[in-house]
Amino acid sequence: MTTPDKQARDQAHMRELQVGLPARRAAAELLDAVLQKKQALDDILGRSLEKGAMFNLPTRDRALTRAIVGASLRRKGQIDVVLNRFLDRGLPEKSAMLYPILLSAAAQLIFLNTPPHAAIDLAVTLAQYDPKAKRYDKLVNAVLRRVAKEGEAIAAGLDAPRVNTPDWLWTRWVSYLGEARARAIAAAQLIEPPLDLTVKSDAALWAERLQGRVLPTGSVRLMPKGRIESLPGFDEGAWWVQDVAASLPARLLGDVKGKRVADLCAAPGGKTAQLALAGAEVTAVDLSKTRLGILRENLDRLGLQAELVLGDATTFTADRPFDAVLLDAPCSSTGTIRRHPDIPYTKSAKDIETLGALQARLLDHAATLLKPGGVLVYSTCSLEPEEGEAQIAAAMVRNGALRLDPVKPEELAGQAEWIEPSGCLRTFPFELKLDSPEWSGMDGFFAARLVPAG
Known part of the structure; x- marks a missing residue:
C-alpha cells in the first residue's frame, strides 16, 4: 500500500x-x-x-x-x-x-x-x-x-598529475623539459583557471569593481562568477578577456602608435584590440568568416577600429608593406590546457607535425610583408619546441636577412624568468605564483622577435 x-x-x-x-x-x-x-x-x-x-x-x-x-x-x-x-x-x-x-x-x-x-x-x-x-x-x-x-x-x-596526462603528452614534456617541469605543468592544469582581463585604462579601479587584483603586467585577474557578459564594464567596453600570457606578444612590437601593423591569424581579436588601443593602424587577417565576425563584434563593443580582412595569411598581400607584423600562429595549443581541458583528447603528436609545416609557411610569408627595418613577432600558445624555438631557428636559416632580437625584462614588467637564454619569451602554466593555487598560473606561451640582420 x-x-x-x-x-x-x-x-x-x-x-x-x-x-x-x-x-x-x-x-x-x-x-x-x-x-x-x-x-x-x-x-x-x-x-x-x-x-x-x-x-x-x-x-x-x-x-x-x-x-x-x-x-x-x-x-x-x-x-x-x-x-x-x-x-x-x-x-x-x-x-x-x-x-x-x-x-x-x-x-x-x-x-x-x-x-x-x-x-x-x-x-x-x-x-x-x-x-x-x-x-x-x-x-x-x-x-x-x-x-x-x-x-x-x-x-x-x-598520482593525479601523471595519471591525468595522456602518455603522448607526458612523454614529450619529460623528454625536453624534465620530469619536474612536466609534473608542475600537469599539476597546474588540474586547477580551473581564474579569469584575466585586459583593461583599456585604470586597472586598479576595475580590479576593485570586479573584486579582483592587478597583476604585475597590468592585467586584472578575478574569480569567474556567472556570465562574463553580466560583469560590470562589459557593455561599456571597458575590458576584454585575455589571459595574461596572451597579452605579452603584442608588447614585443614596442611603441606602435601611428604605425601600420598586420595582425595575422587575428581572431578572436585580443591582440588586435591591444594594438588598436595603443594607436596602431591595424590590419587584422583571419581565414574564418565566423571568427572574423566575432572579432568585429569585440571591436565594436570596445569602441576600437581595425581593418578586417577575410583571407589566408599564407598568401595575404597589401598595397604597401607594414612597419610591424604580429603572427600568432595556429598551433596545438598545449599551453592552454588549463583553460581547454579537451586539448589532450582532440590533438595528437601528428597535429604538431602538420601545424609545424603551416607555421613555417606563415613565418616565411609574414617576413615578406615588412618594410625595411620592420619588426616581426611570432607567437604560439604551445609548449612544444617544434612550434616555438625550432620554428624560429629554422626561419633564420631559411632567411638570412633576419636575426633574433632578444626580449628584455622591462618589456615584461620585470619578469625576467619568462625569458629564455636565447632571448625568446617562454611562459609555463605553473608560473605567476600568487597566494593560492586558484589565483595562480598563466597560459603557456612562446614568442620571438625577428628584425633585419646587420
Whole structure:
C-alpha cells in the first residue's frame, strides 16, 4: 500500500530527475563529441548553446553542464582508473553513450560532491533513454554505486598529475623539459583557471569593481562568477578577456602608435584590440568568416577600429608593406590546457607535425610583408619546441636577412624568468605564483622577435 508520505517522496524524486536530467544529458553529449568525434570543446559548446542541448537550459544548469564536462576532462585519467576497477569485463563494445554517461556521473560523485542518489539515478535514466546503452542500465547502477562508496578514496591514492596526462603528452614534456617541469605543468592544469582581463585604462579601479587584483603586467585577474557578459564594464567596453600570457606578444612590437601593423591569424581579436588601443593602424587577417565576425563584434563593443580582412595569411598581400607584423600562429595549443581541458583528447603528436609545416609557411610569408627595418613577432600558445624555438631557428636559416632580437625584462614588467637564454619569451602554466593555487598560473606561451640582420 502506498502511503501519502511515500507518494510525496516519489513525486519529489521525479521532479528532481526532470530538473537535473537536461544538464546531465548535455554534459554526456559534449563529452561524446570531444572524446569520440575529436571535436573542439569551444566549438561544440557554441553550437550547443545556440541550438543544441544547452539552448533551453537556465543559467544555473548551463554552469552545471560546464562544471561536469570540465571535471570529467581534467580528471579523466583518475576517473578511468576508478571505473575500470569496477568494470570487470571492461567497457562493452558498441554501447553508444555508456562511457560518457559513466564518466560524467563518476566526475560528479568523486569531484563535484553531487549527492549519490541524484548522480546515479540520473545516469541510469540517461542510459535508459539511449537505444544502445539502455540494456546496460543495471550495469550503470551497479558500477556507480561502487564509485559512490569507494571512488573518492581510490582517486585520492593516485598520482593525479601523471595519471591525468595522456602518455603522448607526458612523454614529450619529460623528454625536453624534465620530469619536474612536466609534473608542475600537469599539476597546474588540474586547477580551473581564474579569469584575466585586459583593461583599456585604470586597472586598479576595475580590479576593485570586479573584486579582483592587478597583476604585475597590468592585467586584472578575478574569480569567474556567472556570465562574463553580466560583469560590470562589459557593455561599456571597458575590458576584454585575455589571459595574461596572451597579452605579452603584442608588447614585443614596442611603441606602435601611428604605425601600420598586420595582425595575422587575428581572431578572436585580443591582440588586435591591444594594438588598436595603443594607436596602431591595424590590419587584422583571419581565414574564418565566423571568427572574423566575432572579432568585429569585440571591436565594436570596445569602441576600437581595425581593418578586417577575410583571407589566408599564407598568401595575404597589401598595397604597401607594414612597419610591424604580429603572427600568432595556429598551433596545438598545449599551453592552454588549463583553460581547454579537451586539448589532450582532440590533438595528437601528428597535429604538431602538420601545424609545424603551416607555421613555417606563415613565418616565411609574414617576413615578406615588412618594410625595411620592420619588426616581426611570432607567437604560439604551445609548449612544444617544434612550434616555438625550432620554428624560429629554422626561419633564420631559411632567411638570412633576419636575426633574433632578444626580449628584455622591462618589456615584461620585470619578469625576467619568462625569458629564455636565447632571448625568446617562454611562459609555463605553473608560473605567476600568487597566494593560492586558484589565483595562480598563466597560459603557456612562446614568442620571438625577428628584425633585419646587420
